[in-house]
Amino acid sequence: MTEGRHFRQVDVFSAEPLLGNPVAVVHDAEGLSDEQMQAFARWTNLSETTFLLAPTDPAADYRVRIFTATSELPFAGHPTLGTAHAWLEAGGVPAGEGVVQECGVGLVQLRRTDGRLAFKAPGLIRSGPVEPALAADIAAALGVGRDEILDIAWADNGPGWVGVQLASADVVLGLKPDFAAMPVDVGVIGPYPEGSECAVEVRAFCPHAAGTTEDPVTGSLNASLAQWLAGGVLPASYTASQGTVLGRRGRVHIETDEAGSIWVGGDTLTTILGTAAL
Structure with a gap:
């Protein structure tokens, strides 16, 4: 008989x-x-499913394993926040x-900022041209000319991102990518006009790492884009919008x-709160 686990x-x-x-x-x-774990993650058909475990590092509060529908990830942003939320809500x-999470990239620190959970961006595995x-x-x-890309760089903190900077949020929102032709997972960012609610629009195209085509709101990508652009092209602290074209209203708060x-x-x-038969 399968065992019911809190979910x-x-x-x-x-x-x-x-x-x-x-x-x-x-x-x-x-x-x-x-x-x-992989079978359950495939069954949920979400971009990520996580599994809470006892830590192996005495400095950590808990350990988490993060699975997409097709593979395990060493780190991902929205699963980090969601798992910390679940652990705390369950009495952790x-x-x-602050909260210290153990995962594939090591220890990740979390804290509450303005009532929201926030994680400290882990170091980039790969950066540069x-x-x-x-x-x-x-x-x-992406369906754009090479000259329309203002800047492009590796911004990989685990999932394998390449960051692409475009001229405006409208250009980002108008993209209709050819996912079959996309050689790597790509995060695209473009600014809104000054004075807008959000500083930028972000889109995450991930036909490889996440087993899907576009992720609604992506913590790991926003972390690496901020490490690349915050304090230079972008303010040191700002709010990013993501998920607009998918009918979502994601808001990612970046602070340096x-x-x-x-x-x-x-x-x-x-x-959703209940038990999972596993």
Whole structure:
């Protein structure tokens, strides 16, 4: 007989239900095999499903494994916020001032900022220039001229992102990518006019890493884009919009602290609470 495990589905990066990015969180996942975790993640058909485990590092409050429908990720942003929300809501008590998550990239710090959970962006695995041939292929897949890309760089903190800067939010919203031709997972960003509610519009095209085509609201991508552009092209702290073309209203709050670290925050709320037969 299968065992019922506590389960939450958390909407992340929205203060209103159904307008953010959902993550499935399985509590007390000890004893589940890799195959069981992957099968459940495939069944939920969400961009990510997470499994809460006891930490192996004494500095961590909990350990999490993060699965897409097709593979395991060392780190992802909206699952980090959603899992921390679920752990706290279920009665988790941090050992220190903030929450410390253990995952594939190591320890990730979380804190509450203005009532929202925020994670400290982990270091980039890969940064710097993109090879000219790859940049040309990305432009073609996005359906824009290479000269329309203001800047392009590796911005990989685990999922494998390449960041693309375009001239405006309207250009970003108007993209109709050829996903079959997209050589890597790509995050695109463009500014709104000064004085707008949000500084930028972001879109995440991920036909490779997430087993989907476009992710609604993406913490890892917003973290790496901020590490690339905040304090230079963009303000040190700002709010990003994402998910507009998918009928979502994601809001990602970027803050740069005095030490220069990037914090990525968003609202979180539980939309489904129950047990999962695993």
